[in-house]
Amino acid sequence: MTAAPKRLPATPRIAVRDLKKSFGDLAVIKGISLSAPQGSVISLVGSSGSGKSTLLRCINLLEIPDSGDIEVDGELLRFDPKRRAGGIEARQIRRIRSSLGMVFQSFNLWNHMTVLDNITAAPVHVLGVARAAAVERAHELLKRVGIAEKHSHYPAQLSGGQQQRAAIARAMAVEPKALLLDEPTSALDPELVAEVLQVIKDLALSGTTMLLVTHELRFAREVSSEVVFLHQGKIGESGPPRQILDDPQTEACRRFVRSEFGV
Amino acid sequence: MSFDFDVFWSALTSRVFFEAALITVALAFLAHLSAIMISLPLAIGLESHNRAVRIAIRLYVGVFRAIPTLLWLLFFWNALPQFSTVFREAWYTPFMAAWVALTVNEAAYQVEINRAALNSVDKGQTAAATAFGFSPLQVFGLITLPQAARVALPPTVNEFITLLKATSLASVISLQELMTVTNQAVATSFQFKEYYAVAAVFYLLIVGLLTLLQGRIERYFDWTVERRSGQGWLAKLAGYRR
Numbered sequence: 001m002t003a004a005p006k007r008l009p010a011t012p013r014i015a016v017r018d019l020k021k022s023f024g025d026l027a028v029i030k031g032i033s034l035s036a037p038q039g040s041v042i043s044l045v046g047s048s049g050s051g052k053s054t055l056l057r058c059i060n061l062l063e064i065p066d067s068g069d070i071e072v073d074g075e076l077l078r079f080d081p082k083r084r085a086g087g088i089e090a091r092q093i094r095r096i097r098s099s100l101g102m103v104f105q106s107f108n109l110w111n112h113m114t115v116l117d118n119i120t121a122a123p124v125h126v127l128g129v130a131r132a133a134a135v136e137r138a139h140e141l142l143k144r145v146g147i148a149e150k151h152s153h154y155p156a157q158l159s160g161g162q163q164q165r166a167a168i169a170r171a172m173a174v175e176p177k178a179l180l181l182d183e184p185t186s187a188l189d190p191e192l193v194a195e196v197l198q199v200i201k202d203l204a205l206s207g208t209t210m211l212l213v214t215h216e217l218r219f220a221r222e223v224s225s226e227v228v229f230l231h232q233g234k235i236g237e238s239g240p241p242r243q244i245l246d247d248p249q250t251e252a253c254r255r256f257v258r259s260e261f262g263v
Numbered sequence: 264m265s266f267d268f269d270v271f272w273s274a275l276t277s278r279v280f281f282e283a284a285l286i287t288v289a290l291a292f293l294a295h296l297s298a299i300m301i302s303l304p305l306a307i308g309l310e311s312h313n314r315a316v317r318i319a320i321r322l323y324v325g326v327f328r329a330i331p332t333l334l335w336l337l338f339f340w341n342a343l344p345q346f347s348t349v350f351r352e353a354w355y356t357p358f359m360a361a362w363v364a365l366t367v368n369e370a371a372y373q374v375e376i377n378r379a380a381l382n383s384v385d386k387g388q389t390a391a392a393t394a395f396g397f398s399p400l401q402v403f404g405l406i407t408l409p410q411a412a413r414v415a416l417p418p419t420v421n422e423f424i425t426l427l428k429a430t431s432l433a434s435v436i437s438l439q440e441l442m443t444v445t446n447q448a449v450a451t452s453f454q455f456k457e458y459y460a461v462a463a464v465f466y467l468l469i470v471g472l473l474t475l476l477q478g479r480i481e482r483y484f485d486w487t488v489e490r491r492s493g494q495g496w497l498a499k500l501a502g503y504r505r
Binding site: 060062094095096097098099100102104106108109110111112121122125126154155156157170174 | 388390392393395396405406409413484486487
């Protein structure tokens with residue numbers, strides 16, 4: 001035996017194996033596998049209709065996959081195509097959902113709640129965290145995303161960038177195993193994109209595991225540990241960001257990168 | 264002919280008119296409350312995947328909306344006791360009959376208001392709650408219902424005012440509400456304008472107070488003003504200032 005102990009392979013925060021999803025006759029995801037180790041930032045890129053948003057919605061079970069496996073921090077879900085909801089119990093579906101933080105393209109902050117109530121809602125009502133503790137954590141998170149003074153405002157009183165930062169704080173409040181971001185800057189005015197990207201970058205640097213659907217390829221190159229290029233419901237290419245974005249191997253990926261970068 | 268102010272004033276401050284006004288308000292309030300409780304599940308049922316459920320609700324709304332309130336009052340007071348002896352017992356008072364008649368009638372109107380209000384809630388709002396692991400009941404109670412309530416409020420207050428005045432129809436089944444008492448006072452004294460004025464003042468007062476309350480509730484639902492969070496809704500309602 002050597003002196004250096006062999007390190008056990010850590011459980012990935014999210015693992016997906018041979019996932020498939022159709023809407024009626026339309027196969028949107030045709031067998032996708034990927035793994036997100038702790039602290040990794042995986043960017044999902046591809047043209048619209050490539051299945052990247054559906055993949056994200058499948059992972060937090062907003063869509064129930066037809067078949068395949070999803071594993072969240074070691075908890076395995078095996079979808080049975082013959083059974084309703086893939087044969088997964090409603091309670092387990094809710095538990096998986098509550099262990100992941102979701103950030104939507106159109107923010108989807110709850111209009112009738114103040115920013116603070118938006119952030120404490122899931123911890124208090126789903127995870128059973130004491131209100132005082134949830135409030136304290138919410139204030140910390142708001143400070144972290146740079147809108148500490150906006151806690152008593154309603155979403156309608158905030159700019160798009162501030163709303164999305166509040167939505168990121170809401171997603172982080174459940175202390176998620178991974179953060180799922182679905183085109184978080186696509187609905188923002190160009191001048192507001194940078195402030196949101198900065199928040200995402202800070203979270204990435206501090207070790208938050210992320211799955212990021214994005215069209216911001218420059219940003220993806222900067223923050224990602226891995227870029228996955230989806231093409232027609234399958235993984236077209238995946239690897240380190242520089243390889244995928246600067247030196248794509250397939251024609252489809254080359255064409256996509258060229259059209260996105262505009263060169 | 265001059266206006267006999269003394270008669271007007273003594274009727275306005277009399278116990279019998281005050282009690283009649285209370286019966287009017289209580290009937291309208293209870294009937295609307297039960298109508299809303301019935302109409303909410305019906306409104307949800309209208310979005311059901313089950314075709315039979317949707318048709319049954321449509322049928323209910325169609326029938327109960329088409330037939331005049333006056334006929335429903337007469338039916339529940341005069342005709343229903345002919346179906347069963349249960350409705351000939353002491354508990355079945357004119358108030359009970361009026362309550363039932365106004366409830367089934369009002370529920371039919373309220374279904375449409377509720378359906379429109381529930382549909383107005385953005386799908387992204389419920390998707391976000393679902394994504395964070397809220398149960399279907401929590402999604403409904405914490406997200407859909409409060410957002411729909413804001414939309415439903417103005418037409419619902421309108422309905423309440425209409426209902427409040429419709430309670431006067433219950434004079435045909437001798438319920439001692441405002442108009443019945445007014446008509447009785449007029450029948451013995453022939454002082455029409457004095458007693459009609461008393462009834463008018465009571466209706467004005469009730470609707471006026473209600474309008475003030477509506478303003479309060481609408482400001483509570485105004486989600487564009489900064490506010491301390493964590494207060495109960497009642498505290499917010501009572502203590503809120505613009």
